[in-house]
Amino acid sequence: MEAQQAEQQQPLRELIAAGAYDVLTARLPDEHVQDIARALADFEPNMVLEVLAMLPVDERPEVFAYLSTGQQYQILNAADDDIGIPFLRALPADDRTALLESLKPEQLKEILRLLAPAEVRRAMEQLGYPEQSAGRLMNTDFVTVRPNWSLARALDHVRRQGHQGDGVNTLYVTDHRGRLQGTISLKRLVLESPDKDVMSLISGPAVTIDAGEDRSEAARTIQHYDITALPVVDVNGVLLGAVTVDDVMDVVQEEATEDFHKIGAVGALGLSLRDARPSLLYRKRVGWLVLLVFVNILSGAGIALYEATIEQVIALVFFLPLIIASGGNAGSQSATLMVRALATGDVATRDWLRLWGRELGVAIALGVTMGAAIYGVGLWRGGPEVAIVVSLSMVLVVACGSMIGMVLPMMLNRFEFDPATASAPLITSIADICGILIYFSIATAILTLPPP
Amino acid sequence: MEAQQAEQQQPLRELIAAGAYDVLTARLPDEHVQDIARALADFEPNMVLEVLAMLPVDERPEVFAYLSTGQQYQILNAADDDIGIPFLRALPADDRTALLESLKPEQLKEILRLLAPAEVRRAMEQLGYPEQSAGRLMNTDFVTVRPNWSLARALDHVRRQGHQGDGVNTLYVTDHRGRLQGTISLKRLVLESPDKDVMSLISGPAVTIDAGEDRSEAARTIQHYDITALPVVDVNGVLLGAVTVDDVMDVVQEEATEDFHKIGAVGALGLSLRDARPSLLYRKRVGWLVLLVFVNILSGAGIALYEATIEQVIALVFFLPLIIASGGNAGSQSATLMVRALATGDVATRDWLRLWGRELGVAIALGVTMGAAIYGVGLWRGGPEVAIVVSLSMVLVVACGSMIGMVLPMMLNRFEFDPATASAPLITSIADICGILIYFSIATAILTLPPP
Numbered sequence: 001m002e003a004q005q006a007e008q009q010q011p012l013r014e015l016i017a018a019g020a021y022d023v024l025t026a027r028l029p030d031e032h033v034q035d036i037a038r039a040l041a042d043f044e045p046n047m048v049l050e051v052l053a054m055l056p057v058d059e060r061p062e063v064f065a066y067l068s069t070g071q072q073y074q075i076l077n078a079a080d081d082d083i084g085i086p087f088l089r090a091l092p093a094d095d096r097t098a099l100l101e102s103l104k105p106e107q108l109k110e111i112l113r114l115l116a117p118a119e120v121r122r123a124m125e126q127l128g129y130p131e132q133s134a135g136r137l138m139n140t141d142f143v144t145v146r147p148n149w150s151l152a153r154a155l156d157h158v159r160r161q162g163h164q165g166d167g168v169n170t171l172y173v174t175d176h177r178g179r180l181q182g183t184i185s186l187k188r189l190v191l192e193s194p195d196k197d198v199m200s201l202i203s204g205p206a207v208t209i210d211a212g213e214d215r216s217e218a219a220r221t222i223q224h225y226d227i228t229a230l231p232v233v234d235v236n237g238v239l240l241g242a243v244t245v246d247d248v249m250d251v252v253q254e255e256a257t258e259d260f261h262k263i264g265a266v267g268a269l270g271l272s273l274r275d276a277r278p279s280l281l282y283r284k285r286v287g288w289l290v291l292l293v294f295v296n297i298l299s300g301a302g303i304a305l306y307e308a309t310i311e312q313v314i315a316l317v318f319f320l321p322l323i324i325a326s327g328g329n330a331g332s333q334s335a336t337l338m339v340r341a342l343a344t345g346d347v348a349t350r351d352w353l354r355l356w357g358r359e360l361g362v363a364i365a366l367g368v369t370m371g372a373a374i375y376g377v378g379l380w381r382g383g384p385e386v387a388i389v390v391s392l393s394m395v396l397v398v399a400c401g402s403m404i405g406m407v408l409p410m411m412l413n414r415f416e417f418d419p420a421t422a423s424a425p426l427i428t429s430i431a432d433i434c435g436i437l438i439y440f441s442i443a444t445a446i447l448t449l450p451p452p
Numbered sequence: 453m454e455a456q457q458a459e460q461q462q463p464l465r466e467l468i469a470a471g472a473y474d475v476l477t478a479r480l481p482d483e484h485v486q487d488i489a490r491a492l493a494d495f496e497p498n499m500v501l502e503v504l505a506m507l508p509v510d511e512r513p514e515v516f517a518y519l520s521t522g523q524q525y526q527i528l529n530a531a532d533d534d535i536g537i538p539f540l541r542a543l544p545a546d547d548r549t550a551l552l553e554s555l556k557p558e559q560l561k562e563i564l565r566l567l568a569p570a571e572v573r574r575a576m577e578q579l580g581y582p583e584q585s586a587g588r589l590m591n592t593d594f595v596t597v598r599p600n601w602s603l604a605r606a607l608d609h610v611r612r613q614g615h616q617g618d619g620v621n622t623l624y625v626t627d628h629r630g631r632l633q634g635t636i637s638l639k640r641l642v643l644e645s646p647d648k649d650v651m652s653l654i655s656g657p658a659v660t661i662d663a664g665e666d667r668s669e670a671a672r673t674i675q676h677y678d679i680t681a682l683p684v685v686d687v688n689g690v691l692l693g694a695v696t697v698d699d700v701m702d703v704v705q706e707e708a709t710e711d712f713h714k715i716g717a718v719g720a721l722g723l724s725l726r727d728a729r730p731s732l733l734y735r736k737r738v739g740w741l742v743l744l745v746f747v748n749i750l751s752g753a754g755i756a757l758y759e760a761t762i763e764q765v766i767a768l769v770f771f772l773p774l775i776i777a778s779g780g781n782a783g784s785q786s787a788t789l790m791v792r793a794l795a796t797g798d799v800a801t802r803d804w805l806r807l808w809g810r811e812l813g814v815a816i817a818l819g820v821t822m823g824a825a826i827y828g829v830g831l832w833r834g835g836p837e838v839a840i841v842v843s844l845s846m847v848l849v850v851a852c853g854s855m856i857g858m859v860l861p862m863m864l865n866r867f868e869f870d871p872a873t874a875s876a877p878l879i880t881s882i883a884d885i886c887g888i889l890i891y892f893s894i895a896t897a898i899l900t901l902p903p904p
Contacts, residue, residue: 030656033678057821065497066678081723169621169639169680170783185640187621191611204482225486226518228621228680228700236880245845246678253675257792264788265781272792274803285785289818289850292781295692299773304833307766314759317769321884324773329717329744329877333737336716340709341725346873351726354834362733366741374788377749383757397563398741424716424876425781432773434847 012039025054033059037066045071045078059126061090069102070275077112085114093140094247096188097126101136110431134218137251138232138241141357144174152194158186170229170413173198179237182206185230209241216255219248242350259343262420263336265292283367288425295429297406297424299324299436306440309447315382318445319374319390326370326394327401328428333429334359336404342409342419349414355406367395393439398418400438401431464491466502477506485511489518497523497530513542522727523552528563537566546591546699549578549707553588586670587663589703590693592686596626597650600634604646610638622681624691625650631689634658635681660685663692668707671700672797713772715788715871716746740877747881751776751888758892761899767834768895771826771842776887778822778846780852780880783867786811786857787879794861794871800865807858815854819847841898845891 004301015024023179026052028036036055040048040063048071052060064072064087072091076084088111091099100108100123112120121181122140131134143161145154158171171189182202192201208231209218222230222245229242261267266434267284303310303320310316338355341347347355371391405427409419467476468491480488480503489505491629492500492515500523504512516524516539524543528536540563543551552560552575564572574592581587595613597606610623623641625633634654644653655816660683661670674682674697681694694807719736755762755772762768790807793799799807830839857879861871 032656032659032677038676049489131584140904159643162639169637185512186642190607190638190642202483222698223701224490225484228698245697245701246680249675249697249704252701252704253796256705256712257668257796260712260715260792261788263712264626264784266785266788272891273789273796274799278810278814278817280788281810282817285782285814286818286821289785289822293774293778293822293825296774296777297826299777300770300833303773304770307769310769311763311766314763317759317772318752318756320769321755321776321888322745322748325748325751325877325881325884326741326745328880329739329741332716332877333740335720336713336718337725337733338710344705344709346724347726352628358730358733362730362737365730365734366738369738370741370745373745374749412475425777428880429777430779432777436773439575 012036016040016043016047021050021054021254028054029056033062034066036063041071044155048075049079049083051109054451061087065091065095069099069277070241072099073103073107073111076114081114085220088114089119091239093122093126094137096123097136099104099128101131118130133211134209134213134215134243135234135240136424137215137218137247138211138243139247140176140241142172142239142242144172144178144239147173147175147197147199147202149198150194151189151192151196151198151201154184154198155189155194158189170242172231172242172438173202174239177236178239180206180208180239184229201371203204206231209243210235213292215243215248215251218243219251219255222248235423255343258422259339262285262418263339263423265289265423265425286386292425292429295426296432299429299432302433302436302440306320306436309354309440309444313382313443313447316389316440317376319386319393319435321441322374323390323393323397323439324432326395327431327435328396329401329402330363331405331427331431332424334363334402335409335424336405338406338409339420349410352410355410356403359402359406360399363399364395366402367398370398371395385447389439389443392446393435395443396438396442397431397435401427402433403433404430464488464811468492468495468499473502474502474657481508485514486518488515492519492574495863497526501535502532507870512538517543517547521551524551525555525563528566533566540566541571543592545574545578545593545693546589548575549588553579553583556726573871582661584667585663586661586665586667586682586684586695587692589667589670589699590663590695591699592693594691594694595620596624596630596691597636599625599627599649599654601649601650602646603641603644603648603650603653606650607641607646610641622694624683624694625654626691629688630691630902632660632683632685635683649701655660660689661695662687666702667700670695671703671707675699675704682891688903707795711791711872714870714896715791715875717741717877718873721737726797731885744877744881747878748884751881751884754885754888754892758888758896761892761896763840765834765895765899767838768841768892769837770833770889771830772891775845775849775891776844776884779849779883779887781853782815782818782850783853783857783879783883784816784876787861787876788853788857790858790861794865801862804862807862809853812851813855816847816850818854819850822850823847837899838895841891841895844898845887845894848890848894849883852886853879856882856886 012027012035027397040051049093054061055063076088088096101191103111115123126140143158145157154171169186171184171186173184175181183197183206184201188201207221207225207227209221211232211234218230226247231239231244232241233239265288267287371394374394375387375391378390408427413419466486472751479597492503502517507515528540539549552563555563567575570735578588578592595610597609621638623636623638625636627633636650636653640653659673659679661673662825663684663686670682683691684693684695685691717740719739823846826846827839827843830842862878864873865871
């Protein structure tokens with residue numbers, strides 16, 4: 001299915017690039033608006049406007065809504081006002097907010113000029129909520145009904161008002177001050193007897209979220225309560241809008257990407273890798289890399305402590321990368337498991353004692369396995385004494401790396417830092433230092449060499 | 453909001469643990485079923501049954517539906533059939549499939565005993581689809597209407613049939629053979645004039661997915677088309693069920709977790725870290741660790757090539773961990789960015805040339821910055837010649853590590869392997885080997901020592 005779509009979609013892009021307007025005019029009516037929007041990605045605004053002009057008037061804003069915010073801005077900038085204004089007005093409120101929040105102040109001014117004063121006020125209100133908040137994410141088109149109405153009256157109201165609401169599958173029951181009393185689904189409104197009243201369908205208090213709360217909290221709440229729309233309220237309980245499950249699906253994906261980047265020691269890009277400029281990529285990566293250079297100087301210092309040992313048994317250097325890499329690898333495994341489990345709410349800091357004990361057991365078992373695997377190589381390169389040093393170091397280094405990988409994210413989480421800051425490269429570097437100290441201490445002890 | 457819920461929820465668990473049944477009886481009616489289910493997690497089946505007995509009869513199966521599949525099985529096993537059967541029957545079809553697919557064959561037999569023959573057949577049909585497929589994920593309760601019906605007739609049909617359907621927000625239009633003709637939303641059915649016919653509301657072909665397709669494909673399709681329900685069809689286009697947006701939100705999260713684990717060189721756990729037994733954790737981690745031990749022996753072999761150089765300038769060892777770690781760090785950054793971008797569909801293999809050029813530029817800039825940062829330390833530890841060796845190595849090692857981190861996931865993807873297999877520790881180990889060779893080659897060349 002998707003494969004077929006991909007096949008069909010590739011030609012669409014090519015048709016646009018080739019300017020094959022006859023074929024396009026014939027093909028476009030059969031294409032989904034989302035696929036047309038995808039095919040138009042990266043094309044110049046004037047080209048996009050020409051393709052949009054081939055579509056029925058009512059489909060053009062729909063395609064426009066699925067373009068990236070960057071492309072939307074370019075098009076509004078390039079188009080005459082009589083074309084741009086309907087596009088901007090037809091955007092669902094949450095998409096419009098996403099477009100406006102992506103703009104620089106001078107661009108924002110240009111675009112707000114296209115909106116009516118009431119729309120500008122509404123947009124500015126929404127932009128007043130903190131970045132990444134539920135208030136920014138919510139859709140402000142919704143249909144409200146009163147608790148004392150009969151279902152017949154409510155249904156009649158939906159028939160008159162419903163066209164403006166994006167998510168009419170849920171109706172919001174509010175009192176005369178706009179305070180949320182509960183929600184009812186359109187399904188139940190249709191299925192239940194029309195002479196019941198609205199109040200009788202509300203069961204218990206509605207799950208809500210404050211507009212200022214983080215959008216990841218909105219995602220967690222929607223997942224936990226398995227609901228399709230989460231009402232957003234102000235401090236007085238007045239309904240402001242609703243966050244829907246399709247909005248938070250993107251949030252879940254973006255938050256996962258952010259954590260993914262963080263554990264790989266890359267700053268959150270906040271945009272597509274495809275579109276990122278080299279200067280942005282440089283900035284997002286250089287901080288961690290330079291910081292880690294200085295952390296790794298400590299590894300060098302650790303080695304310098306044992307230069308005398310190294311000079312006497314140069315064969316020890318052969319195993320150095322192996323030992324320190326193994327500690328780092330085990331550590332990044334632990335950190336990966338822990339950071340993700342903390343992010344998805346799978347484990348909590350209060351579980352630490354049980355997790356700590358289990359991790360130590362697993363790590364020792366892993367270390368023993370790896371120590372056994374390397375024993376033969378130690379025997380071959382350096383004789384029985386070196387083999388014992390290498391295997392014993394392996395056990396301790398792997399155990400030590402694993403514990404660092406587990407404990408550091410938990411500690412960060414405990415003190416309300418982001419656990420993903422304990423990136424795999426940081427864990428690796430810290431494990432490296434421990435690995436060097438453990439390895440050469442054991443070597444110095446067992447090989448009965450003079451102390452450094 | 454969520455913070456308040458957490459406060460309330462903690463006591464609920466404590467009340468259950470303390471057996472404070474008077475307080476519970478008073479509190480439970482005001483609690484959301486999802487919160488009751490969460491509070492019941494990890495309690496013994498008999499304890500859970502006692503708490504469920506305090507709830508109104510119609511709420512008990514709802515709480516049961518939100519328990520983990522493991523706990524559901526224990527309860528069905530512990531309860532009398534007259535209690536267990538209604539629980540199992542009330543489970544939505546997709547949750548029931550999730551429970552059944554988590555069972556061992558002998559457990560499955562016990563549970564199927566509780567179902568009517570028609571239900572068993574339906575369950576076995578759904579279990580016949582491949583694991584992780586859209587067919588396993590779909591819900592098979594849905595309401596269909598015919599294309600030639602008037603909207604009035606369709607609405608009447610929904611009123612009669614809708615109680616059984618979980619996702620009646622979408623109605624499926626099928627012909628007399630059950631083949632899908634399109635979908636219409638309950639919203640439009642309610643809003644449009646009742647004498648229109650169903651066919652007139654269908655615009656273009658419906659987006660569908662084959663039952664055998666991967667569930668991650670279902671998630672991508674739902675995200676791309678921004679729909680709330682995706683019809684699942686067989687090869688003849690016959691409607692089998694529907695995957696809904698709330699189901700795929702869990703898929704998006706699970707797939708992200710899987711990739712997260714893979715890039716950290718941990719096998720997919722397939723279950724909660726909290727619940728994972730030590731032996732499972734050991735098995736999921738040991739493979740990669742032992743494999744990487746042998747990859748890292750190559751690093752040792754690289755060092756062995758240059759033992760003569762090392763013996764003459766022991767100060768070189770000081771910088772060894774630093775140089776090789778930097779290449780690994782830059783490489784895992786690149787791999788992280790690339791693996792995630794390939795997983796979310798942000799970049800495609802055909803973009804490689806542009807990405808390759810940009811990455812090289814960024815990597816050289818990063819390498820120069822890091823080389824400059826370390827130059828002073830080189831001067832201090834080893835004099836001007838060593839400083840040049842260290843800085844120059846840094847530039848090349850970082851560039852080389854970054855390119856490996858970018859190219860390996862793309863190559864795996866190109867040949868249809870999972871790009872996340874290019875885990876950060878693997879990239880780090882390969883970058884280590886390159887780093888050692890680059891560093892000592894440059895040292896041997898610049899310090900004008902005898903070749904190894």
